[in-house]
Amino acid sequence: MSSEPSIADHAMSELLKIRGSIDNIDAALIYMLAERFKCTKRVGVLKANNDLPAADPAREKRQIDRLRELARDAELDPVFAETFLNFIIKEVIQNHLALRD
Amino acid sequence: MSSEPSIADHAMSELLKIRGSIDNIDAALIYMLAERFKCTKRVGVLKANNDLPAADPAREKRQIDRLRELARDAELDPVFAETFLNFIIKEVIQNHLALRD
Numbered sequence: 001m002s003s004e005p006s007i008a009d010h011a012m013s014e015l016l017k018i019r020g021s022i023d024n025i026d027a028a029l030i031y032m033l034a035e036r037f038k039c040t041k042r043v044g045v046l047k048a049n050n051d052l053p054a055a056d057p058a059r060e061k062r063q064i065d066r067l068r069e070l071a072r073d074a075e076l077d078p079v080f081a082e083t084f085l086n087f088i089i090k091e092v093i094q095n096h097l098a099l100r101d
Numbered sequence: 102m103s104s105e106p107s108i109a110d111h112a113m114s115e116l117l118k119i120r121g122s123i124d125n126i127d128a129a130l131i132y133m134l135a136e137r138f139k140c141t142k143r144v145g146v147l148k149a150n151n152d153l154p155a156a157d158p159a160r161e162k163r164q165i166d167r168l169r170e171l172a173r174d175a176e177l178d179p180v181f182a183e184t185f186l187n188f189i190i191k192e193v194i195q196n197h198l199a200l201r202d
Contacts, residue, residue, distance in 0.1 A: 011151040018140050018147075019160070025137045026164065027171055029130065030182055034175035036126045039119050046119075050112040059120070063127065070128055074135035080192060081131055087188055091181060 036088070037095070044096040054096035060089060137189070138196075145197040155197035161190060 005013075047054060064082050071081035106114075148155060165183050172182035 008151060011147050011153075015144060015147055015153075018143050022137060022140045022144075023164070023167070025133055025140065026168060026186070029133050029137070029185075030168055030171045030177060031175050032126055032130050032133065033182075033185065034172065034177035036123060036130070037177060037181075039123045039126065043116060043119050043123075046112050046116055050109060052112075052116075063124070066124070067127060067131055070131045071135065074132050076131060076135035076138060080138075081134075084130075084134065084188075085127070087185075 033088075037092075040092045041095065044092075044099045047096060048099045054100075055093050060085075063089075134189075138193075141193045142196065145193075145200045148197060149200045155201075156194050161186075164190075 044054070046052070064085055067081045067085050068078040071078045145155070147153070165186055168182045168186050169179040172179045
């Protein structure tokens with residue numbers, strides 16, 4: 001029985017280190033998302049009180065173009081960035097509509 | 102014609118301010134996501150090189166439980182936090198499988 005760490009041990013140790021970083025990033029993402037929803041909740045109240053439409057396609061188009069550009073700079077797949085923003089916006093619009101129920 | 106800003110003007114000015122914050126948060130989210138995918142890409146290579154399975158249901162369960170807890174602390178809907186993590190993990194597993202093609 002060797003005292004040298006095996007390749008499998010080394011891989012597992014690497015895996016655990018990277019998972020620690022992923023967990024830190026996930027916590028940051030959750031707190032940023034929470035702050036984003038606080039902002040969009042304020043937007044939702046403003047829109048409901050001023051009879052502005054819940055969705056704003058022109059604003060969404062500008063957001064998507066900008067995030068695709070930022071994604072390219074960050075070496076993130078721009079298609080994924082767009083899917084991600086659409087996923088968030090869908091949730092936001094549902095929340096905006098719920099404010100009018 | 103009044104020189105006082107109307108309620109609609111005030112609402113629009115508020116809306117633009119909040120949108121500025123949303124745009125800053127979105128940039129932060131994109132850069133954090135880019136960093137997260139750099140980490141999961143390293144995990145994918147490790148897994149492919151060591152014949153470890155692409156998905157890890159026990160790890161995913163722990164991640165979901167933790168993020169739901171963080172979401173509660175951040176006043177974010179825990180159901181949304183879970184949907185968000187599942188959305189990311191789905192993309193990650195597709196990327197892991199692509200490394201084996």
